[in-house]
Amino acid sequence: MHHDEARTRLLDAADRLFYERGVQAVGMDELRAAAGVSLKRLYQCFPAKRELVEAYLRRRDERWRAALAEYVAAHAATPADRVLAVFDWLAEWFAGPGFRGCAFVNAYGELGAVSDGVAAAAHDHKYAVRGYTTGLAAALGAAEPEVLGGQLALLIDGAITTAALNGDPTAAHLARDAAAALLATATPAGS
Amino acid sequence: MHHDEARTRLLDAADRLFYERGVQAVGMDELRAAAGVSLKRLYQCFPAKRELVEAYLRRRDERWRAALAEYVAAHAATPADRVLAVFDWLAEWFAGPGFRGCAFVNAYGELGAVSDGVAAAAHDHKYAVRGYTTGLAAALGAAEPEVLGGQLALLIDGAITTAALNGDPTAAHLARDAAAALLATATPAGS
DNA sequence: TAGCCGCGAGAACGTGCGTTCTCTAGGATA
DNA sequence: TATCCTAGAGAACGCACGTTCTCGCGGCTA
Structure with a gap:
């Protein structure tokens, strides 16, 4: 999977989950799973949760x-x-x-x-x-x-x-x- | 310290800290310290954080x-x-x-x-x-x-x-x- | 005075989570 | 074919925090 596609999928998942339940109620691993992206890729795209938020x-x-x-x-x-x-x-x-x-x-x-x-x-x-x-x-x-x-x-x-x-x-x-x-x-x- | 006074002091501390920084950013121990109340008393007054909130x-x-x-x-x-x-x-x-x-x-x-x-x-x-x-x-x-x-x-x-x-x-x-x-x-x- | 009770202080426990590390597999290159 | 690089899966780590447990002290009662 390309870097850009991973980024898009992560932002899509974040948009849904963060809005639905709040930022702190959603963990990085759940986000990763929802986006179908590996944890390593997640931290390549967004080195910290803060940046994803x-x-x-x-x-x-x-x-x-x-x-x-x-x-x-x-x-x-x-x-x-x-x-x-x-x-x-x-x-x-x-x-x-x-x-x-x-x-x-x-x-x-x-x-x-x-x-x-x-x-x-x-x-x-x-x-x-x-x-x-x-x-x-x-x-x-x-x-x-x-x-x-x-x-x-x-x-x-x-x-x-x-x-x-x-x-x-x-x-x-x-x-x-x-x-x-x-x-x-x-x-x-x-x- | 009386039960009622502890309760009041806890609510005073909660009112200040929760409002100032958000609920999840304030831990029970910090609350206890700000109220000048023991942890045991805190949990006697409010058996869980949810109830204090x-x-x-x-x-x-x-x-x-x-x-x-x-x-x-x-x-x-x-x-x-x-x-x-x-x-x-x-x-x-x-x-x-x-x-x-x-x-x-x-x-x-x-x-x-x-x-x-x-x-x-x-x-x-x-x-x-x-x-x-x-x-x-x-x-x-x-x-x-x-x-x-x-x-x-x-x-x-x-x-x-x-x-x-x-x-x-x-x-x-x-x-x-x-x-x-x-x-x-x-x-x-x-x- | 001896025993009991409730309190405060704080250690301890369990869990969740942000972040990093390890291992393995597959594909590209010389 | 041998090697290297990268990716994915997931274990591991460190920490914060909600909650509970332990200990020792001071005040009450007989």
Whole structure:
């Protein structure tokens, strides 16, 4: 097996197992077995668990934001619809199998105090999401895009947390309605 | 030392250490030392770490919600001010020393998949907070108190997450402004 | 005073896990 | 064909930690 394929399989296994059960609940040997890779190869690809964890978060960040952006681009035509589509995408995610909240929040709770790399990955992810919503707000012609974008990010995080901890996927609808109300007050009428 | 005093000191130490560094990063012996209690006494009070963790969460839930309700009652006169005061309290919490996000979200990320007790404690906490905000919304005369209350809870969770992961205490102000906008659209004019 | 009880201190035990080491087999090369 | 390199399988190591056990001391009771 090639180095790159082993790396991909390890990241796939990490993405599933770390998200499903938490980082510390999954051992390197279980990961190795799930990926179908030898322990020696594992440590060639990721010399320590720390590095695997950070690579898992970095890749998940890219994929998560790409999936969101792709859905929004495909399902909405107007700037306002794009904002609302964000919450439609969340609704689908929440209702899907295996949803267990935000991987970055979870990892931060587990390791943020102890691992700078994890804390930085969580920070960067949230910062990037906020950048995305701020972009949507700017496209709307909002008076203060940073404010509206930040508020949309709050609603996203709140919905994820509520959906996970309360097991309530309808949090996405609640957040969508709140976002619509914020849009109405923060943008020039009729935009 | 009395049994009850040992229990209190253990819970005090747990509240500080578990919140500060995460549950799994703190060993029973370190906890014992921080509480100034013997290991034998520790296991008399809490026969397993699991039980100490759950007691920590239960007590923190009560104290957190009591502190919030007390602040709101003391700093706001009208129903609308009470809603906004929630976010003022959050702003103080975020800016205080040692803030590291929501203890329940953190514990859920760490152990929610593996411990039913932790998942239930997190659920119950969020459910209770939502009940509180729904009460505030009802006092406002909101057309749909459950909706507004739920949305306020989303903003609270979003603000906590953003403040923690982005290290940005001003998330409370953002959330406060968003709450004000929601109040304006969800309540009869002038209430 | 003699015996008993409960406590604190800390050693000890078992287990899980991150990481490294050993051994064996197979394929490429001269 | 002989040799070397690499990979896989899995044993081994070291450590951390949850939990239990041992020991010795101090205070109570008869």
